[in-house]
Amino acid sequence: xxxxxxxxxxxxxxxxxxxxxxxxxxxxxxxxxxxxxxxxxxxxxxxxxxxxxxxxxxxxxxxxxxxxxxxxxxxxxxxxxxxxxxxxxxxxxxxxxxxxxxxxxxxxxxxxxxxxxxxxxxxxxxxxxxxxxxxxxxxxxxxxxxxxxxxxx
Amino acid sequence: xxxxxxxxxxxxxxxxxxxxxxxxxxxxxxxxxxxxxxxxxxxxxxxxxxxxxxxxxxxxxxxxxxxxxxxxxxxxxxxxxxxxxxxxxxxxxxxxxxxxxxxxxxxxxxxxxxxxxxxxxxxxxxxxxxxxxxxxxxxxxxxxxxxxxxxxx
Numbered sequence: 117x118x119x120x121x122x123x124x125x126x127x128x129x130x131x132x133x134x135x136x137x138x139x140x141x142x143x144x145x146x147x148x149x150x151x152x153x154x155x156x157x158x159x160x161x162x163x164x165x166x167x168x169x170x171x172x173x174x175x176x177x178x179x180x181x182x183x184x185x186x187x188x189x190x191x192x193x194x195x196x197x198x199x200x201x202x203x204x205x206x207x208x209x210x211x212x213x214x215x216x217x218x219x220x221x222x223x224x225x226x227x228x229x230x231x232x233x234x235x236x237x238x239x240x241x242x243x244x245x246x247x248x249x250x251x252x253x254x255x256x257x258x259x260x261x262x263x264x265x266x267x268x269x
Numbered sequence: 270x271x272x273x274x275x276x277x278x279x280x281x282x283x284x285x286x287x288x289x290x291x292x293x294x295x296x297x298x299x300x301x302x303x304x305x306x307x308x309x310x311x312x313x314x315x316x317x318x319x320x321x322x323x324x325x326x327x328x329x330x331x332x333x334x335x336x337x338x339x340x341x342x343x344x345x346x347x348x349x350x351x352x353x354x355x356x357x358x359x360x361x362x363x364x365x366x367x368x369x370x371x372x373x374x375x376x377x378x379x380x381x382x383x384x385x386x387x388x389x390x391x392x393x394x395x396x397x398x399x400x401x402x403x404x405x406x407x408x409x410x411x412x413x414x415x416x417x418x419x420x421x422x
Contacts, residue, residue, distance in 0.1 A: 188341075190343075
């Protein structure tokens with residue numbers, strides 16, 4: 117009568133170390149990818165404020181932000197999206213399970229962002245209009261990936 | 270008799286929008302610099318595990334982590350350390366006030382890390398011994414800055 121309970125307890129205790137380990141690795145990956153997003157957003161901030169006319173255009177500030185954006189988007193996405201870290205399976209992430217069903221598309225969208233960030237690096241210091249044009253493409257790359265692969269707020 | 274209270278209330282209400290704004294900017298900067306540290310640590314992880322013999326050396330994994338470390342350390346420290354975001358003044362940061370009294374030394378220590386990360390990028394794929402040597406220098410750069418400028422746990 118108690119056999120199923122004992123079996124369940126045993127299974128739990130045997131699996132626990134592995135589960136704890138996997139969970140820890142998943143948490144670290146989620147934290148790392150969210151950190152990359154935070155830094156990308158932090159550098160987009162001053163450029164977006166200039167593009168929207170909320171602060172005066174400053175070529176030096178824009179260029180510094182664009183340089184950071186460029187370098188951040190050279191970071192690989194490898195190791196940031198381990199299986200089992202989708203929203204609904206894992207806490208505290210907005211990553212839709214569709215990512216893991218469409219890894220090639222997901223990867224292509226990151227390549228689009230990388231290209232837009234490279235263009236931005238060449239344009240940010242060349243005046244407000246150049247900044248606005250390049251920012252449109254960066255924003256478009258962000259949006260297309262978020263639309264498909266991020267749980268909306 | 271109520272004048273000081275009224276003056277205090279007025280001062281609070283007048284300062285509030287500015288304080289809220291400054292606080293928001295400070296919080297964003299703290300979050301951004303902590304994100305950069307998180308990503309640096311995340312990439313140091315697999316290299317440290319190999320160096321310590323906890324996982325087998327894998328040239329490809331080591332190189333990918335070293336490439337990420339290199340690109341992360343190209344991120345500028347500008348905008349990450351606004352005045353008023355030291356531990357003791359600001360919540361949730363371990364940044365010692367000494368940073369702002371020694372900005373040149375602080376900046377030089379980051380340059381040391383940048384150099385060590387560049388060396389690591391050239392060494393990580395060249396075998397375990399090369400990785401271990403380069404990691405020693407990266408670790409030393411981390412430590413020298415943390416010893417002087419980070420509140421110990």
